[in-house]
Amino acid sequence: MSGFQYEAPATVEAAVGFLAGAKGNARVLAGGTDLLVQLRTGAANPDLVVDIKRIGELRQISGNAASGFVIGAAVTGAEIGEHKELAKAWPGFVEAMELIGSTQIQGRATPGGNLCNASPAGDCTPAMFAAGVVCVIAGPNGRREAPVEQIPTGPGKTSLAKGEFIVAIKLPARAKNSGDAYLRMIPRTEMDIAIVGAGVNLTLDASGACTAARVSLGAVAPTVLLVDAAAKALIGSKVDDAALARLAAAASAACKPIDDKRGTIEYRTKVAGVLARRAAVIARDRARS
């Protein structure tokens, strides 16, 4: 690890100023649970690191289920897990965030960091895809918003322009009879990285028919996938066995995985369907309750 410039500004504008003015490679530091590891292994060699944890608005959760929650980009997993109303409205998103690492990591890790690390195997990211999160992005030209699925573009790569960073993620207003869930396959029970992940978010009408759904998959393509065909398999159904089977098939069909040290193409493709189906059952049961 060689030396780099470190800044910890107190405002979004100052952070944008540092990032926009950076000569060479700049990195945003939130919890650092990915970046610090990359610095130590030499995988990251930034010239500038901008720590955003001292920016007040990035450390807050506001809003509610009816209006939608706004979660600052530097809010940690532990803080998200302790937010009762958030956990009640979005249990799948909260569980996905809390799956990451250990208790110690939970005190640092952030959903924005998970998204911008742009690993296809990140756990919170598929849950945010399923939830339909909108990202608030600050940059040299002010603020803009973008759907979460537009952020990662490949392993370690995002669509954010020079000088831009995510200041908040917005969970949409929660319709009643909605539920979400995220499941991942890891060889151990915790402290591990997903071989496959699947997120499902759905809304039922009074008859129990699915009126809206979003299905996401992790670790089966260069980025987290939003699988419209899998969502369509649910919409209009009672989320019964036949619909679940169609969902599983659609999820598996959407996979474009690789063989690597963590799993095979065959395994990931099959288990993506299994996990999507199981997550849909959990989301459905949550929507019903």
Added chain:
Amino acid sequence: MAGYEGKAFKWVGTRPVRPDGVDKVTGRANYGADQNLAGQLTGRILRSPHAHAKILSIDTSKAEKLPGVKAVITGKDFPQMHRGVLPGDEGVNFHYLSSNIMARDKALYDGHAVAAVAATSAAIAEEALALIDVKYEVLPHVIDVDDALKPGAPLLHDDIFTTGVNPKPDKPSNTVQRVHMALGDANAAFKDADIIVERSFKSKTVHQGYIEPHAVVAEWCEDGQARIWCSSQGHFMVRALTARLLNMEVAQVRVMPAEIGGGFGGKTIIFIEPTAVLLARKAERPVRIVMSRDEVFRATGPAPGSSIDVKIGAKKNGMLVAAVGEFRFQAGAFPGSPLGPACMAAFGPYALAHVTSAGYEAVTNRPLCFSYRAPGAPLASFAVESVIDEIAQKLNIDPMEMRIMNGSKEGTQMVYGPKLKAVGNLECLKAIKNHPINKIPLGPNQGRGLAAGFWFNLGGQSSAVVNIAEDGTATIMTGSPDIGGSRASMALMAAEVLGIDYSKVRPIVGDTSAVGFCEITHGSRVTFATGMAIIQAAEDVVLQCRQRVAAMWEVDVEAVVWEDGHARPAGANAGEQKPLSLAQIAARAARTGGPLVGKAAINAGGAGPAFAVHICDVEVDPETGGVKILRYVASQDAGKAIHPSYVEGQIQGGAVQGIGWALNEEYIYGADGRLQNSGFLDYRIPVASDLPMIEPIILEIPNPGHPFGVRGVGEVGIVPPLAALANAISRATGVRMMDLPMTPPKILAAIDAKK
């Protein structure tokens, strides 16, 4: 040796707090990396990125010019060792040992050290490594043992001629040795079998996974002496090997043992100590080297991967007729694989009239494969116990009854030579047979697996000193690093013999200049052999006390007995003397002959073999291949459990390491011969939530070779889990896994293939 049979113990068998515990929980204990000397430099090692490459040149000039760099060394700075093994060197090839520590003409694995620097900071040392220009000519490499054994495989060394074959080959190869041991005639006896099952098994390299990376601080003195602080499983081993590799006299090297954060066999050899001494000599300042986790995985001494064929024949009633095991073990880039021990231990739980245990060891482009807890035995046992289980399945008989029917016991002839004395194999089996776990009904996708394990255990050389202080308290010292609570056990045994409170005994691990020679802490030998030395040193003190009191009382020494920490008259003839406590005798030491010092230096024979039997219940997710362990019970014969909590810790620790080996741990290499998972994220040792309570059952069948009946307990617990898991998975899924580790993708593929 005093007779302790039938004696009620006061201290042995109790569970006091360990003497090293408070320092460890407060952070006061000094581990390998904690030593700090004035002017100390940071040492870093440059490692080969290639699996196999000729080193054409190493240019260190730029690194040497970097401000803050105080020394740079390469293989040229190491003394040239004799090629081959010299008589008296107990099979150690010092040329290979030296070449593993620092590559000479070739880099033989990804991670092989090629140069080292010492600098005033870690950052400067890292920068200097990047300035060293190594020119390589990359050569074809070989990673898998079966590939390495093939004619025409890329050749690692030009001086390995297979031993143990006739005629001796005239061409070098990767095949280090042929091991062959046999009883009866197994191949002929198979004709009497009603059923024969023959299977082939594969496994990957696994690492011991100790939490503390290797660390050393070395100091070179102007008078030609070296001082070394490090954590190891044997500082006398560190001293001997370092001295030899640097052409120094043994007594000119002093090694101070640090606390050790896990070894499991992986710290029974050296990797960085001579490098640190050479850097310190060149820099004229102390040097500390601490390995990173990446270096630990890439360049220490993991357990070998294997390729094994096992063929076993039985009668319809389950009686075994004959067995043959053919074990092919990876060495790393240099010989050292535990093939022989694997052949010895493979069929240990069974009384077999016709058995052959044989195999080959082949060098591969991997880090040195070395010792890991019952070295070699888990792999051999995995194959044998899987085939035994399959025979029981095919014959539809109870796998427990089949093991009891064929179980080795006192008098059983072992394939490696001796006949067993009193051992606890059948007792371990029956303890599991009678355990309530067998009555718990299994649900869908659940299975119950059973496996037995054997390990022969070691004795060997140990020294001990018992120093009685002026107030009758005792400091006891050995040279055996404490890797599993042995200081507590030493103190308990000393307290028992001396008849004083455990709290009055302070156990110390002395440095190489403070105490007599002790072999490394391995082979489950310390509580047995070093414990025997402690017992004898304490008995030496007792004898001296009796002699001094006899002189005071003007009687023969036979007229003075030692009971409950006091010298007493043996009977009425000895006179009406008041008993004298150890404290009272110590207070008069100056007037009765000087300090009370008990000593023992022994070569302990009579190590009692250890047996273990494990049973577990698993549930396999048929759609993901994930395995959940529901229940786990492990029985083991301890001979005599000196400190039962630490015996239980050994049983549980062995089981957990075996579970990791069975399910997830493996070295993963790319086609380029580079290790892809040199960290704890993708090298998956079990985490706490992966495990049920490992319920230990201690059995005590005394070892006749030890005064208290002790037999080693540290290793055998890792032998049964691999097959116990495989057998449980087989019964849960109907598929038999013969390729370790049994990862979810492999299990799911096997389930799907069966459909």
